[in-house]
Amino acid sequence: METSKYTEDIVSQWRETWSAKKLQDLIASCENDEVGLPYFLKHFSKEGKILECGCGLGQWLVYLQTLGYQTAGVEIVPDCIAVHKRYYPDSEIEVGDVRSLPFPDNAFAGYISIGVLEHMIEGPRETLAEMKRVLRPGGTAVITVPAFNYFLRAWYPIRQILVDLVKYNPWARRAMGKSPLLKNTRKTDAELQELKSQLLPQFWPSIRIDPDKGPLFIEYKVKRGAIENYLNDLDLEIVEVAPIFHPYVFSDVCGKVFFANPGSDVESPRLNIPGRALNAIFKFLSPHFFNYLYLYVVRKKGKYSSKA
Ligand SMILES: C[S@@+](CC[C@H](N)C(=O)[O-])C[C@H]1O[C@@H](n2cnc3c(N)ncnc32)[C@H](O)[C@@H]1O
Numbered sequence: 001m002e003t004s005k006y007t008e009d010i011v012s013q014w015r016e017t018w019s020a021k022k023l024q025d026l027i028a029s030c031e032n033d034e035v036g037l038p039y040f041l042k043h044f045s046k047e048g049k050i051l052e053c054g055c056g057l058g059q060w061l062v063y064l065q066t067l068g069y070q071t072a073g074v075e076i077v078p079d080c081i082a083v084h085k086r087y088y089p090d091s092e093i094e095v096g097d098v099r100s101l102p103f104p105d106n107a108f109a110g111y112i113s114i115g116v117l118e119h120m121i122e123g124p125r126e127t128l129a130e131m132k133r134v135l136r137p138g139g140t141a142v143i144t145v146p147a148f149n150y151f152l153r154a155w156y157p158i159r160q161i162l163v164d165l166v167k168y169n170p171w172a173r174r175a176m177g178k179s180p181l182l183k184n185t186r187k188t189d190a191e192l193q194e195l196k197s198q199l200l201p202q203f204w205p206s207i208r209i210d211p212d213k214g215p216l217f218i219e220y221k222v223k224r225g226a227i228e229n230y231l232n233d234l235d236l237e238i239v240e241v242a243p244i245f246h247p248y249v250f251s252d253v254c255g256k257v258f259f260a261n262p263g264s265d266v267e268s269p270r271l272n273i274p275g276r277a278l279n280a281i282f283k284f285l286s287p288h289f290f291n292y293l294y295l296y297v298v299r300k301k302g303k304y305s306s307k308a
Pocket residue numbers: 010011014053054055056057074075076077096097098099113114115116119
């Protein structure tokens with residue numbers, strides 16, 4: 001496991017994101033969540049603790065506790081833990097890496113991973129193996145990853161060519177009267193090749209070229225069926241697989257033009273009428289055509305005995 005560069009990159013990426021959010025707003029938005037909440041309510045028991053991995057500011061820990069669940073959380077960005085502890089000093093939340101959890105085997109009845117597995121450039125195997133280790137037999141996990149849906153499979157390769165040709169190409173930028181985005185293209189090219197050599201071919205990678213830090217791996221998007229291979233290899237029972245729609249998939253493609261409330265940066269955007277019409281057509285074609293996420297409900301095989 002390569003820790004230092006990964007940790008440095010991920011911490012700096014997420015510290016920025018979380019510093020712009022308010023824990024109380026996030027807790028308030030949990031109630032209306034249409035992604036994870038219905039599955040948490042359906043599959044988690046109030047007996048035994050639920051671990052959220054990559055919990056950010058920890059809104060789910062608080063919200064699920066108000067519903068009577070017992071929770072714990074792990075997050076790699078120390079600032080998140082500090083913010084959470086300021087408001088909830090008694091919460092069980094700590095700094096840690098989901099690929100090497102600071103808990104004994106069979107410690108949890110539930111496991112949550114919302115938008116985390118895709119951030120490992122080496123893929124999700126190690127994280128899922130850790131999940132299996134800390135889940136007790138019969139324990140349940142709810143996991144989401146971003147979908148590389150049918151629409152994006154057609155659009156992203158075209159977008160990639162346009163980005164390479166226009167955004168980063170110094171000649172194209174000069175022709176448009178703009179200065180080159182990258183200071184040292186030869187160094188950036190070498191770093192980019194090194195990063196690309198680590199990528200897994202079964203996923204679609206998002207890479208951002210930061211003018212100061214160089215190429216950064218952001219996340220993978222995941223094709224239908226790809227995570228199932230890992231779950232089967234680990235002999236985990238797949239209880240449910242759901243393609244999930246969210247308005248954010250529109251903003252990935254064309255900004256906020258299909259949002260009913262484009263001016264505000266809300267946690268729960270709504271689609272305008274053209275957006276809803278398009279979404280209805282896409283859903284009619286296939287639930288995998290324009291879904292934002294794949295959600296998996298997974299069970300560790302075996303029966304739990306409190307005497308064990
Ligand atoms: C998309 S956010 C999701 C946060 C939270 N689950 C939610 O639903 O609001 C991904 C989170 O995973 C964290 N993360 C990424 N890699 C991690 C790792 N190896 N160990 C622990 N946390 C990690 C990031 O710092 C970030 O807070």
